Amino acid sequence: MNKPIEIAIEDLDLGTPAALSESTVTVHIDGTAVEVPAGTSIMRAASLAGTQIPKLCATDSLDAHGSCRLCLVEVEGRKGTPASCTTPCQEGMSVKTQTPRLDKLRKGVMELYISDHPLDCLTCSANGDCELQDMAGVVGLRSVRYEEGSNHLAASKDESNPYFSFDASKCIVCSRCVRACSEVQGTFALTIAARGFESKVSPSEENAFLDSECVSCGACVQACPTATLQEKQVIDLGVPTRKVKTTCAYCGVGCSFVAELRGDELVRMVPDKQGGANEGHSCVKGRFAWGYATHSDRITRPMVRETTDSEWREVEWPEAIAFAADRFKAIQQQHGMDALGAITSSRCTNEEVYVVQKMVRASLQTNNVDTCARVCHSPTGYGLKQTFGTSAGTQDFASVQQADVIMVIGANPTDAHPVFGSRMKRRLRQGAKLIVIDPRSIDLVQSPHIRATEHLQLQPGTNVAVVNALAHVIATEGWIDEAFVQERCDVASFNAWRRFISLPENSPENLAEISGVAAETIRSAAAIYAKAGNGAIYYGLGVTEHSQGSTMVMAMANLAMATGNIGRDGVGINPLRGQNNVQGACDMGSFPHEFSGYRHVSDETAREQFTALWGVDLREEPGMRIPNMLDAAISGNFRGMYIQGEDIAQSDPNLQHVTAALSAMDCVVVQDLFLNETSKFAHVFLPGTSFLEKDGTFTNAERRINRVRPVVPPASGLAEWQVTCALSKAMGYAMDYANAAEIMDEIAAMTPTFAGVSFDLLDERGSIQWPCNEQAPEGTPIMHAERFVRGEGQFITTPYVPTDERSTRKFPLLLTTGRILSQYNVGAQTRRTDNTVWHAEDILEIHEADAELRGVADGDWIEVASRAGSTRMRAHISDDIPAGVVYTTFHHPVSGTNVITTDNSDWATNCPEYKVTAVEIRPSSAQAVGM
């Protein structure tokens, strides 16, 4: 364990949000001159000048409300005592924040608040962490003159939410929670019900929190200035005593958090206001669903077994490492170097991933290393490299605030990337137009104060047809940004693309029947995007997990280049990455054909650099991808695998094939937190570390490298990179690092886009977006601003080729899969938290017409069968999906959704086609596991 890292945590609340004006005004606060952007509130200006004006309803994450009347000030030359939170500074203004008149007013206000508030400060769970308590002290309140009368002291508690409590008796009706739910989260689940004395905070229509529209993001808890809305952990354990800044390990948004502890016991995770990705917001997973880290299922001692049908035997680290190394060496001797391989994990840090791929290439002497991005965003890597020159999204998250039109394709941000979803919704409420391309009617299509201008509800598998049709309209209507194309793109490739896309076969009218989207809808959407001003595309796995995933990524890139929507704020092509470190795992050389920084293994310059540093000859031919390794295992040529933090026996498609391959191997090494589906086929189990125990970095979907700091020591005693290094050494190749910072130093030395990155720089700046090097020492929020990474943008023709997976008489429905807000991927983490109250099992959503035809009622058990297999789950009748399409999640091993997904995959990358499986359903009388 390294020495504790002390990072300054800035938690001063300036009262109101920053004004964005570029002009400034100078005001005098109690005689001190302060220059602030025009539009800054007096409260914020005073705070910046070092004077904290008392406040209760104000906080700098929310627009000023002006209701508590505690922040009154005197302004020279003006009558009355205006609220400093709602009064903007004006040039030359002279403000007094502390006078006898103000003291008296504030004390009177506080007296009224306290007259209807429990006087139980010493035993209150917020004792020491309560703004009401603080303000009573600040204004010098010593007594309350009012006699006991009508009050709210007997108001009942709402304990329905598993993570926080709502104690109405302590509510001062400041509306901070209501405003947080509306302005920050954008859910509008809370309101102030009734009027006057009867006013009270109400979830939905006076429902319990759990029964309301509340999504448990925690914004209301964060905003509450009293003990009214409070984490149950704080109520149970007490107020935290120390803090560590770190990064969430769920989705690709990569939110920064402050872990607050008592000793080594984590009390709560509070979103960090300084976090570049989340700016103080969170979702239910990052904020609350971290209890899995100390779940009793955690395996913290290494285990080995001779065969997969024998019992696990706990051993010490040296024995486990020696056991794995001996088996791997035996395989090498008998079957050759290419009989071994590894899978790196997007849940692990850059440093942990880097050492695994290094071990494979340098120690195991093969390029058989792949990563879980194979099954999610590998087409993004392929497609964006071909067109733009690098395998990454183009924007920072803040860019969406400048978008005039937002096109969301095959993504469901409010569920899968909720904190970014809230940011997007904020922009949509400000008036940006929204186009949704998705077979499902996701929440964004219609939610409070948001309505998609166009929803292209296409048939699964027809993405390329629809985007080609959009491009056809833009090209044939003369909406191409010719100046951008001529200046920034390869003109010959553009001309070829224009000829192709203008063909009648790509017209909306020709593709309407195939895609299921009316031609006029496509023409309308094309006009909206082409004439947007700033048009931004955000996409997810609904784009990549198709047989034409890579083609679709290139089709979107063509669209953006043709309309000049690249290289500035508010535009771009933005992959919403599924896992916390998908971007990083790909950057770190996890693919079998690439070193870190996306340099092909056949690139002699790159290979010589690595050979020189690592001191070994390296292979120049690509290694096997995950499906190739599995195929080779069944053929008997691939015999051993190191699997870092992945559960391929639940997450990968066509599970019968996956499990047959795992069964055929002589040595499977699993490094993970829990025994999982894959470990059933393992011979060695190496306990991993939760994100709270890791020391390293994650890189999020906007290429932002964030520090992951150890909050508690590793439960197993070793960091994961230490375990990998130990195995490498036992295999005969030493990888010596004193700490994770040294690994990052090697990454920076060997990876051009990371050249300027170090732990010291990250500690100093908070985070940084690659490329970070001599040309961009402060990182690169927006890529391709002056020129594309490859020089000129490359247009690529994108013919629509239908998938082989089609509905048939035997399997007439098309299944598409996805994930929901409260659960995460295979559920290994979230199933071990109270998030199960929202989603305890996978459920199949089916249109009413399809259900009725098959005699299925809402809640019925059904059997879902495809050509690959069958499973059972409950049905839910939903109008979010069109007739002919069914939808489910893959969070639970009991239902094992991937039993029914097939071996179809993207033509260029082998990313599985999870999003299209032909199935049939029928009523089933009993629950059973996947077959």
Place this chain on the structure above:
Amino acid sequence: MTLDYSQQHLIKMANQIAGNMPSRENVPAQIVQHMAQFWTPPMRADLKQLAEQLPDSLNGEVLAALALEG
């Protein structure tokens, strides 16, 4: 000749690459380049063997690509 899963998959992958190659100009050369970038030498060798044994199972452009490789 009975094909095992791995052989079936190789044939499917190769045909899919040929069918989806974006530019329709000189597809065989593009297939060669794609396979050199992303396929291991044993996979390429296995495909070549399959092409000799079961040429009808492969797209003509895949066969042309394998012929280019020599």
